[in-house]
């Protein structure tokens with residue numbers, strides 16, 4: 250048995266519409282999810298003892314049972330106890346590059362990489378959709394992190410329909426360090442503030458879902474200018490008033506004339522879309538010059554056509 254190193258990409262949300270309540274207590278969503286090249290590196294390594302160990306180079310990432318990567322390994326152990334008994338445990342090493350609590354699905358992508366990695370290490374031969382079904386029991390974004398690319402995500406975010414790949418689109422990410430936003434808080438607050446407007450009938454639900462049509466058409470036509478204009482995220486309605494620094498990042502991107510700007514997921518990352526690497530680097534420098542705050546982190550990255558993949562050494 251050998252080790253496997255996997256690239257675990259982050260995602261951004263090009264579209265996030267909260268349609269209403271679900272019977273399971275989650276929210277019914279319509280999202281467009283997009284993988285980006287910014288990624289963690291996750292290595293799974295066989296160890297003799299029947300244990301799961303997590304190591305991470307980032308001091309704030311938990312290295313115990315609460316780590317999503319640990320939970321993914323534990324799920325595989327429970328699903329395939331004979332393999333665990335036969336081959337022993339696993340050490341998971343995470344080289345963290347995706348910021349935490351950023352709305353970029355860093356933890357979810359780590360968990361997705363562990364599912365894919367253990368499938369390879371134990372030679373299970375599971376399909377993507379079998380791994381996604383397992384991943385969905387741990388988190389709504391994990392199935393997407395396995396397949397990646399550009400995808401429509403519905404249900405609670407786990408029902409995926411692939412969309413045409415979007416090429417040559419660059420992304421500038423801006424996030425204040427030490428400003429994580431909790432996903433459960435964002436959804437809970439949204440329900441408190443807007444729950445009374447959630448649709449009651451099936452036909453009203455269907456009508457609301459149609460609001461994403463413009464974005465779907467823009468993606469089908471690969472119309473970047475239109476995609477930039479139609480970016481949407483309902484969670485901004487609760488996060489921006491509470492986190493003024495996030496609003497400020499968004500305003501700043503807007504003033505720099507990017508194709509579009511939006512908060513990703515539940516935040517606190519704000520992204521700006523641009524059409525070339527040179528322009529992306531210029532925008533990053535302009536952001537740095539305009540907001541002289543040492544706690545502001547900026548990245549230039551680009552759309553990526555895949556989810557978790559084997560790292561080439």
Ligand SMILES: C[C@@](CO)(OP(=O)(O)O)[C@H](O)COP(=O)(O)OP(=O)(O)OC[C@H]1O[C@@H](n2ccc(N)nc2=O)[C@H](O)[C@@H]1O
Nearest residue numbers: 275276352353354388389390405406432433436514515516
């Ligand atoms: C907001 C989004 C947008 O892509 O991502 P992030 O900002 O976390 O990256 C996702 O909807 C987050 O997905 P994920 O982070 O996997 O969430 P989960 O662990 O499944 O759920 C965390 C909590 O968020 C709420 N939740 C999540 C998904 C959903 N459709 N409805 C919800 O109400 C629930 O309160 C749940 O307990």
Ligand SMILES: Nc1ncnc2c1ncn2[C@@H]1O[C@H](COP(=O)(O)OP(=O)(O)O)[C@@H](O)[C@H]1O
Nearest residue numbers: 316317318349350351352353354355356357359
């Ligand atoms: N493998 C992991 N990577 C990052 N954070 C993790 C991981 N496992 C658990 N966590 C916890 O989950 C929190 C938010 O997770 P993260 O995936 O970074 O945010 P988001 O869902 O906003 O993209 C972190 O602050 C951390 O406490």
